[in-house]
Amino acid sequence: MVMAWGQFLDHDLVATPVSKGKNGASIKCCGIEEIRPECFPIQIPKDDPYFQTDCLNFVRSAETVQPDSSPTKREQINQVTSYIDASVVYGSTKDMMDKLRLFVNGQLKTSKHGLFPPQSNDTCRLTHGNEFCMFAGDFRVNVVPNLSILHLIFLREHNRIAKKLATFNPTWDDEKTFQETRKIIAALIQQISYLEYLTGVLGYKTISNYNLHIASTGFSNVYDQSVDPSIRNAFAAAAFRFGHAQITSSVLYYKHDHLVKKYNVEETYHDPHLVQNDNGQHIPDLGRWVANNASIKADRCFVSSVRDKLFIDKNNNSLDLAALNIQRGRDHGIPSYVKWRSWCGLSEVSSFDSGDGKLVDHDVDAISKLKKAYAHVDDIDLYAGGISEKHLQGADVGPTFACILGRQFQALKEGDRFWYENKFKKTGFSSATN
Ligand code: HEM
């Protein structure tokens, strides 16, 4: 569940678009004669244990356009709301939200068997007749079954709560019922994220260092209008991708008769089949798996399903997620691991394994691997240095990622006027609901 929640939460916070070709076409960066400026392909070494080609496709993130077209440093775009506001459920624009709403009794649209509404069939990978690409508040809903299931739980939870509210409040119109339900759903996602997810990921010490506590009852006016709640580049391009190392290699149906059916993650990419199979009858089986599945340790090892076979196609073309993460950091110009340590107030690093400035948060094995990959400690990419740190006590990350994550989640809480614990008459909850 920890991995699944991390991905769901990540999609509420950030979506960085990549550059596109003519009419929005995807850009190919391998096997082309002239390298395009949007391309930054990864060279694969000859002795790679899996890939037999020499080029891994990589398209640079789209850059912002300055209003006066003046040359400036390249910046990237976030196309969703950075606030934890359930944009995964409702979209990030009114236009999108209107497409998802039924406009009756505060309900969201569903399709037969309580499934998602459909969207254009070229937005996912259909392998079985009568199935359709699913439509939700975030366009990545079809990527993997654990993510689709969390989307579906909140879609159904919205409709369940809206139905109850409409019954208790017969004078409310569709708009009032919808908005009140939406407020509850966003609050649930905020509360689960801080109370259950972050406490496990960051450990109690970091929770307390960055004021990420959640009180079990009552209000807490944490809002500070001087805090910028937007997503930091190093958070999205590196630190919050620690969850990629928690991905397991299988997707399971845990049936109520205790039988287990197993699929490889790579069979499920972008394919809605496991959700829609037998008219959605196996949704509880997937839910039981997501709820019970222990994520694996977020260390420097990644399962082959994402390291070798990410988004594998019929021609066996695939990607390597760990390599994409490192390259994305370089694409965005993220400063190196040692620079982030000093930003976090951690001990300075000037050598791999000797003297006062040695790597103190890595074990011997990780140090020897970093030494092999980098000529100097100053060259260590943030992702590589951060993911291979020893974890803080009771946490799933080491001190550098804990600091970047801690500061970001503090800004997301303190910079949010709609944070659910705030006691603001117009936007907050009443004492009875808090
Ligand atoms: C099976 C599960 C997952 C798959 C297949 C997956 C796949 C991907 C892919 C392909 C990217 C874009 C890589 C690039 O080109 O830069 C990405 C980005 C990202 N992922 Fe995951 N991911 C998964 C789970 C997670 C989890 C568990 C977390 C966090 C706990 C996470 C956090 C992120 C973040 C923060 C980004 C950057 C988003 C952006 O800036 O648009 N992902 N993921």
Ligand SMILES: [Ca+2]
């Ligand atoms: Ca959001």
